[in-house]
């Protein structure tokens with residue numbers, strides 16, 4: 705997830721970016737927020753997502769605000785066993 709506004713090619717691989725609506729996972733400490741249908745640019749080659757500054761700020765605001773989310777989903781936490 706790389707914040708960007710006016711890119712046309714992927715910073716990671718140089719692939720072409722297309723406009724899409726994506727699901728974004730944001731984390732603030734132990735708090736995790738899911739955002740659906742976030743306007744973004746997505747690399748056609750590697751799938752890297754670039755969210756615009758406006759959308760990024762909107763997500764920050766939504767998570768900082770004491771308003772209730774539209775719905776809540778359970779998120780399991782797994783501890784990876786060392787092999």
Ligand SMILES: [Zn+2]
Pocket residue numbers: 714715716717718719747748749750751752
């Ligand atoms: Zn790419």
